[in-house]
Amino acid sequence: MPRTRRRELLVAGAAGALGARIPSAEARRRSRRSRLYDVVVVGAGLSGLIAARAVRRAGRSVLVLEARHRVGGRNLDHSIGRGKVAELGGEWAGPGQDRVLGLARELGVKTFPTHDQGDNVYYRDGQRKTYSGDIPPASPVALVEVEAAILEFNNMAQEVPAATPWTAPHAADWDIQTVAKWVADNLHDQESRDLAALAIRGVYGEEATQVSLLDLLSAITGVGGDFNTLIGSAQSIRFVGGPKQLSKKLAARLGRIVRTGTPVLAIEHGRDGVTLHSARRSFRARQAILTPPKPAIGAIRFTPQLPPAYDQYLQRQPMGSVLKVNAIYDRPFWRDQGLSGSAISTTGPVQIVYDNSPPDGRP
Amino acid sequence: MPRTRRRELLVAGAAGALGARIPSAEARRRSRRSRLYDVVVVGAGLSGLIAARAVRRAGRSVLVLEARHRVGGRNLDHSIGRGKVAELGGEWAGPGQDRVLGLARELGVKTFPTHDQGDNVYYRDGQRKTYSGDIPPASPVALVEVEAAILEFNNMAQEVPAATPWTAPHAADWDIQTVAKWVADNLHDQESRDLAALAIRGVYGEEATQVSLLDLLSAITGVGGDFNTLIGSAQSIRFVGGPKQLSKKLAARLGRIVRTGTPVLAIEHGRDGVTLHSARRSFRARQAILTPPKPAIGAIRFTPQLPPAYDQYLQRQPMGSVLKVNAIYDRPFWRDQGLSGSAISTTGPVQIVYDNSPPDGRP
Incomplete structure (x- = not known):
């Protein structure tokens, strides 16, 4: 079996990150005279930013509202200096994932192959074995x-x-x-x-x-x-400088239409369009695009309520739960020992390990 | 197989019922000087009201906050006049359910046996058969x-x-x-x-x-x-005047400490206790008891966030989805034909039918 790798950091409790602040009557009053956008996009992860770009390219007005104080959603990179990062969230692409790879080319984000030279380690029942191949x-x-x-x-x-x-x-x-x-x-x-x-x-x-x-x-x-x-190969390509750059560069091109720190807490929708309420103010649009994970969408108050079948669907799409830990060494010493850095273990809390070094192998 | 009956109306989208209004900064300021309760109970269904009663009996101060403009939660009775009701929500009790039956006695709510005289109807593949027994x-x-x-x-x-x-x-x-x-x-x-x-x-x-x-x-x-x-027998006892009376009578005894129309939208909790935010104001308590269905609890913003494992649990407890329709006739004519009114069908949208008449068989 090929090496098994963690593809995505699915953040438990994302819904909670929306915060506890909510629109006042004053905010609602202000919204009545506020601008009417063609589209408001909720969420400034890759999906939301790509959607906003498509709307703008179609010549329509668009606004992106993001709950967190950053863009990138489940792509989250931690800077370790000199332009290098440890990816805390999703990090891989693979052959056939043409859209994200095309986007990287377009935005000038280079890719590099996931390190896969050397023997892997298999740990089971207290026994450590090395092996080559998959x-x-x-x-x-x-x-x-x-x-x-x-x-x-x-x-x-x-x-x-x-x-x-x-x-x-x-x-x-x-x-x-x-x-x-x-x-x-x-x-x-x-x-x-x-x-x-x-x-x-x-x-x-x-x-x-x-x-x-x-x-x-x-x-x-x-x-x-x-x-x-x-x-296997869906995890064979990484992004130089981290995948969050894709979102950051997209957001930079979109400019002021991306508002972070603006959790959408309630959405009213009807024939006249959509009103989205955040903590401090409200926004009006002809249409809205919601890109957050399903449990986070389920935590938004909709008026009128969502169709029951869709509400039921939202109740049945939980997030996964995984801890991802990056340990940073001065150099990838395992490579000197002929090891790839990949290890799988059928016991213990650490079950999947891989070499997550920057392209040059140094932090 | 005994007759199969609908036990509970599980309302899809209950979370949405909390509404879209949220506390302003002004409300938060007011909460700082507001009363500190020993316990705030969220939800004025049977669980919440019983919990509040227990707290008060223990000599502690308590407040009940209910999102809807009524008490009773998933017990919802529709008046059809002369003190009679059609139960739209949960309606049955059975032998061994001593607590709810004891509560009914204590509150003076009488019970009566579910109608089960006569033949039942079994409908399958276009064929109608009658049968007696289970x-x-x-x-x-x-x-x-x-x-x-x-x-x-x-x-x-x-x-x-x-x-x-x-x-x-x-x-x-x-x-x-x-x-x-x-x-x-x-x-x-x-x-x-x-x-x-x-x-x-x-x-x-x-x-x-x-x-x-x-x-x-x-x-x-x-x-x-x-x-x-x-x-079968878990559905053999009904409440004269409907089960919602239990909640109404409990709430009447609790008096002004039950506040309806007060959805709790956000909860802050820490060493100093709990602050619960509704649309118009906030409430402080040493402890809080949350009784809403899991998806509705999951839609509350908690600060700090709930422990990830509990948040994950809330994401995995969806509500069911069923339509319950009451058809009201002047008299239970099927009884004259020797039929119980119970029917089960393995086809069609209507799969479970039963005689839901008031105790005297008349609306």
Whole structure:
């Protein structure tokens, strides 16, 4: 099995970050005479900023409201000096992710390959083994089961359209079971089960007990049909200086229309358009685009309420929960020992480790 | 299988009902000099009102804040005149539910038996059959499978403590599968599967695809260990004048400490206690008790944020979704035809029907 990596830092409690301040009657009065935008975009992560750019390119007026005091959403880079960063949030791209790679080219953000030279470490039951390539030195039984599972995932995914997974002939059967249940039913060796759980954790930042099998299959289709891509090459490209630059550069081009520190707490919508209330004032638009994670959207008060089915959907899209820790060394000493820095462990709190060095290998 | 009935109207989008108004800086300033309660209870449904009563009985000061302009939460009765009501929300009690029955006695709310005389109707594939007793005239195969499933549910439930289901030896196995998946794996006849889905819908107001098997088993333990109780006798007692009276009478005794129309939108908590912000003002307390449904609690802004694990839990407790319709006739004409008024259908939008007449059978 290829190295399993953490793809995204899904921040628990993002909704809470919206803060506790809310619009006064005065703010509402002011909004009545405020400007009417064609579109207000909520959220200044990549989705929101790209949406705002598209609206402006179409010749329409647009405003972006961001709850946090920064742009970038789930891309969050921590500066370690000299233009280098430790990525605290999402960090990888991969072959076929043409839009984000095209955006990087357009914005002048260079990419570099994820470090993958040297042996990997596999740690299980107190035993440390090294291995090269993508297959950890698990027991032969576990390896056979894991390979069979990947084949079966890929086979099932063939009938699942990435954009409309619910139209797959077996969609109902696959959506009533968690990935964990499928693994429990189909893998019988404990080591292979542990490796499967680890892979899901790496891909989703979430337990296999919480993910529907259909969702996993549509994710496989989404990366081209091979589970190995999901846990492997989809994590093979990094951004020099960190991925948050994409958002920062987009926001810089958009200029004053991006307002940070402006949590949208309530939205009124009707025939006359949309009024979005933040703590200190309100904004009017013909239309609004909401890009926050689902639980954060669910925490916005809508008047009138959202359609019940959509509200129910929002209640069923929780965030995952993962801790990502960056340890910074003067130099990547493991490389001298012929190690890649990648390690997977089926025990202990630290289960997935990788070399997250800047392009030149030095902080 | 006993008649399956709707136990509770789970209102989709309850969170949205909190409204869009929020505390101004002025309100916050006022709160600094406001009274410090020992406890503020959020929510004036049965739980909140009982909690407030307990606090007051303990000699502590208490305030109840309710978002809606009424008390009663998911008990909602619609007056049809002459002291009679059509219950729009939860309506039943059953043997063993000693606390709510004791409360009714204490408050002078009489109970009466759910009407169950006469034949029931079973509708499937365009065929209407009548039957007496609890077992619908399904095919022999379906009946055998359903009976076997109920036995198996009850057997599994024996090892599940109602209050701590996660300590059951097989808790992990049962929590990674939905009830729908268990049914798909263990029932092979379509009619028995349909009846199982119907039963879950009746008990939960939610699809079997959304409920973990472990949750169902703990619910079975909660009613004494028999699935039949869950779908049968737990729905055998009604309240004369409607169950909302319990909340109304409790609130009347509590008096001015119950404030309706006061949605709590934000809560600050720390060593100095708790500050709860509503639209127009803020309230301070040493401690707070939150009784709203989980998604509504999740829509409150907490400062500091809730612990991530609890926030994650709130994100994983969605409401169910069911429509309940009361049709009012001058008299229960079906009784003259020897029918109970109960009908179950495995097709069509109306799947569960029952005689919801007032005690004397007349509106």
